[in-house]
Amino acid sequence: MEPILYEFYQHMKNGKILGLCCKKCKTIAFPPRGLCRHCGNAESEWIPLSKKCNIVSVAAGYSAFFPSSPFILATVEIPEGTYFAVPLYDEFFSFSDNPDCIWEYYDSVVGKNGELFIGQNPAGAPMIAVRLCTCQV
Amino acid sequence: MPPKKLRRNIDIIGVGSSISGLADKTDGCINLTTRELWAEAAAAAIKDSGLPHSAIEALYIGNMQSSYNEGQYHLGYVLGMCNGLEADEGIFKSAVGVEGACASSSHAIRAAVFAVASGAYDVVIAGGVEQGNTKWDWTSPGEAQSMNTMDLLTGIFAHLDQGWEVPQMNMLDHVMSQWLLAYAKHYHLSKEQLLKMLDARVITNWTNGLGTPELFWNPPIEEMLKQFNVSDIHELLASPKINPVRNWPIRRWDYMRRVDGASAVVICAADVSKNTKRIPIHYLGTGNALQQYALSRDMYRMPFVEEAGKQAYSMSGLMPSDINIVEMYDFGPAEYFLPLEDLGFWGRGESYERAISGSGLYSGDKPVNPSSGGSTCGCVSGAIGAASIGHLVRELRCEAGAKQVKPQPKIGMAYDCGGARNCVIHILGR
Numbered sequence: 194m195e196p197i198l199y200e201f202y203q204h205m206k207n208g209k210i211l212g213l214c215c216k217k218c219k220t221i222a223f224p225p226r227g228l229c230r231h232c233g234n235a236e237s238e239w240i241p242l243s244k245k246c247n248i249v250s251v252a253a254g255y256s257a258f259f260p261s262s263p264f265i266l267a268t269v270e271i272p273e274g275t276y277f278a279v280p281l282y283d284e285f286f287s288f289s290d291n292p293d294c295i296w297e298y299y300d301s302v303v304g305k306n307g308e309l310f311i312g313q314n315p316a317g318a319p320m321i322a323v324r325l326c327t328c329q330v
Numbered sequence: 331m332p333p334k335k336l337r338r339n340i341d342i343i344g345v346g347s348s349i350s351g352l353a354d355k356t357d358g359c360i361n362l363t364t365r366e367l368w369a370e371a372a373a374a375a376i377k378d379s380g381l382p383h384s385a386i387e388a389l390y391i392g393n394m395q396s397s398y399n400e401g402q403y404h405l406g407y408v409l410g411m412c413n414g415l416e417a418d419e420g421i422f423k424s425a426v427g428v429e430g431a432c433a434s435s436s437h438a439i440r441a442a443v444f445a446v447a448s449g450a451y452d453v454v455i456a457g458g459v460e461q462g463n464t465k466w467d468w469t470s471p472g473e474a475q476s477m478n479t480m481d482l483l484t485g486i487f488a489h490l491d492q493g494w495e496v497p498q499m500n501m502l503d504h505v506m507s508q509w510l511l512a513y514a515k516h517y518h519l520s521k522e523q524l525l526k527m528l529d530a531r532v533i534t535n536w537t538n539g540l541g542t543p544e545l546f547w548n549p550p551i552e553e554m555l556k557q558f559n560v561s562d563i564h565e566l567l568a569s570p571k572i573n574p575v576r577n578w579p580i581r582r583w584d585y586m587r588r589v590d591g592a593s594a595v596v597i598c599a600a601d602v603s604k605n606t607k608r609i610p611i612h613y614l615g616t617g618n619a620l621q622q623y624a625l626s627r628d629m630y631r632m633p634f635v636e637e638a639g640k641q642a643y644s645m646s647g648l649m650p651s652d653i654n655i656v657e658m659y660d661f662g663p664a665e666y667f668l669p670l671e672d673l674g675f676w677g678r679g680e681s682y683e684r685a686i687s688g689s690g691l692y693s694g695d696k697p698v699n700p701s702s703g704g705s706t707c708g709c710v711s712g713a714i715g716a717a718s719i720g721h722l723v724r725e726l727r728c729e730a731g732a733k734q735v736k737p738q739p740k741i742g743m744a745y746d747c748g749g750a751r752n753c754v755i756h757i758l759g760r
Contacts, residue, residue: 198493224494250629252507254577258483259499266504268625276625278500292575296521299511318497 194235197225205311205319210244212273213237221273244309245328246271248302251281253288253295259315263288265295267323269307279309280322333644336447339600341610342758343381343453345720346374350546350591350708353464353474359590361474363466364396364405368459369412371592371713375455376414379596380608383414386596387451389425390442392434392458394712398485401467403427405459413455429712431489431748432659434458435593436715440616440754442597452602457594458713462486464590486588486711489749495623502750505624507577509664512629514579517679524579528663529567530685532583532705535660538692539702541732546589546708584663589708593716595723611723614648614741615757617641624751635672635745635753642743642755650674653757654739655697655725657718659746661709669745670698673755692733700725700733715746719756726760 197213201224204211213222215229216236223242228235246269253265267281286298307323314320348370351359368391376383389410397403410425417423430437435458442456462485464474477485490496514524539548551563560566567573573581603610619641621634643649656675660666667681676684676696684696692700701707701721710717722742724730744756 249625249627250508250512252504252511252577254504254507254575256499256501256503256577257479258487258496258501264499266499266501266508268505268508268629270627276622276627277494278498278505278623278625280499292570292578293521295507295511295578299515303515314497314499316497320498 194227197227200239201225202319204239205321208311210242210309210311210321211239212242212275214240221275223271223273223275223277243272246307246309246323248281248305248307248323249276251295251299251302253286253298254292261315267302267307269309269323280312280320281307282312282322282324333647334641335645336443336613338447338449340443340446340613341598341600341603342595342613342719342723343598343603343606343608343610344375344377344379344596345723346371346376346378346594347717347720348374348592350589350710353461353590354476356546361472362461362590363472364393364400364402364459364461364592365409365412367461367590367592368409368594371457371459371594372413372455375457375594375596378608380606381453381596381598385453386413386415386423386455388423388442388445388454389413389415390428390438390445390454390456391425392428392430392436392438392456392712392716394429394431394434394460395462395485395488398488399462399465409459430752430754432661432709432711433715433746433748433752433754434712436744436746436754436756437618439595439597439716439719439756440618443613443616446597446599453596453598455594455596457592457716458710459592460710460712461590462588462711491623500623503577503580506662506664506750507580508629509632509668510579513664513668513681516630517682519682523682525568527667527682527685528579528581528584529564530688531660531663531666531690532567533563534685534688534690535699535703535705538700538733539706542702545702545706547587548702548706580662586661586704586709589710591708591710591713591717593710593713593720595716595719609727609760611726612759613756614759615642615644615646617645617755618753620752630668632668632672632753634751635669635747638753638755639673642757646757648741648757652741653743655700655722655735655742657701657721657742657744658699658703659714659718660699660703660705661747661750665747665750666698666703669747669753673743673745675743692735697735700730700735715744715754715756718744718746719758722758726758
């Protein structure tokens with residue numbers, strides 16, 4: 194079996210967001226896994242994932258683990274039918290003095306479409322993030 | 331498929347806990363390691379069972395982060411020698427460590443139950459221990475060194491998927507906040523109602539903890555008001571200075587305080603307990619399910635909790651309406667309200683009304699955490715499930731003292747969860 198986690202991040206460094214598609218049942222694993230989550234098959238192939246997504250939920254604030262700046266974390270759904278959470282970049286959102294600003298913001302972005310892109314986390318490792326867009330998912 | 335059943339009837343015959351506190355700050359806890367904490371809890375549970383040490387045939391010990399804080403994995407080996415479980419001169423009985431983040435002790439208890447149910451053993455001891463607030467290693471054995479915040483967090487966040495969640499900044503506090511926001515939006519709560527619901531949980535847990543001297547943190551609310559010079563509990567909880575927002579709507583005191591300690595239970599086959607003088611509490615059912623990063627389209631509910639509950643109800647032959655009392659590992663408010671509804675103890679969308687009406691009080695109509703939960707007991711991560719079972723057993727035996735739920739409950743449920751995405755349910759009855 195190939196080093197899946199390593200390959201996944203190497204692809205990200207090359208600007209690609211890839212999942213693993215089971216050769217038997219076509220279930221897509223994202224993040225990629227060694228065996229198909231549905232049928233357990235070990236044979237799969239890398240496939241590019243849609244960069245379009247739908248925003249399912251958001252929250253905002255500091256994380257004690259990444260204390261330097263607050264950030265928004267969005268749960269997104271991609272057309273391939275899986276969910277994951279990624280930081281949401283929105284230049285129009287302000288972490289103002291009102292920590293409850295997320296209450297109104299939630300309504301303004303949940304259900305909207307987003308576009309995934311590859312950024313960097315605070316340690317410099319590749320990280321998937323999302324920005325709002327008007328694209329069709 | 332027919333429901334899964336335990337092959338033998340299983341009882342819990344003894345429960346016990348160690349002191350809890352901070353190994354670098356709390357009187358009586360200073361420099362205690364997993365060894366002493368576990369030995370204290372094990373001795374208490376074995377004494378409570380009325381069985382001799384020699385009756386114990388195996389140990390299943392849960393722990394989350396001893397390899398980080400004490401440089402010690404292979405905890406079964408180390409703690410197997412701390413129980414009085416010698417089989418022959420210097421030879422010890424079976425002992426194994428089990429890890430499942432904050433649900434470690436629940437997984438250990440499940441493994442122990444399955445071992446007895448299989449007929450491999452008749453009497454075992456299981457539980458959990460955690461010393462997660464200080465560090466020591468072989469260079470200064472047993473000398474508890476205080477840790478800075480980043481040290482503490484690195485230890486805790488090692489339960490997350492290091493290949494995805496941490497590098498992708500999928501922080502648990504944000505996910506917990508998403509749950510609460512999604513819940514409030516789904517059930518059309520206002521912002522003010524959401525905060526009132528959170529306040530009500532804190533007040534319920536604090537009230538349930540009052541007057542129980544062994545709890546780690548149990549100041550009377552009046553004393554808290556005096557200390558912070560405020561006149562009203564809601565004012566205290568709403569104060570950004572006293573109770574700052576972490577991830578709105580979650581504030582500092584909505585979370586648990588992490589403490590060190592241990593809890594143990596003695597588990598036996600029913601044909602052993604019938605020959606003892608102790609009141610046996612029957613282990614009726616269990617379930618376990620997990621979910622990828624605890625994310626779904628419907629963030630107002632936790633499908634993996636529903637699945638674990640379904641397994642436990644099926645094994646026990648019981649229904650949600652049969653449950654009289656619940657002990658929750660409510661690390662934060664989302665892990666209180668959502669699972670209570672997912673497990674059917676509270677109805678869908680009832681949390682706001684039930685929280686503000688005091689349903690969850692030990693004197694309420696649907697008691698939750700009469701022990702106070704982690705709010706005042708503290709979060710002893712690797713031991714919290716065993717501690718919850720200890721509280722349930724005392725309630726079911728009618729030995730809970732001032733916090734005894736009346737009428738005496740017949741069926742209790744314990745909810746435990748590793749990393750808020752790996753849920754374990756236990757159902758006990760008398």
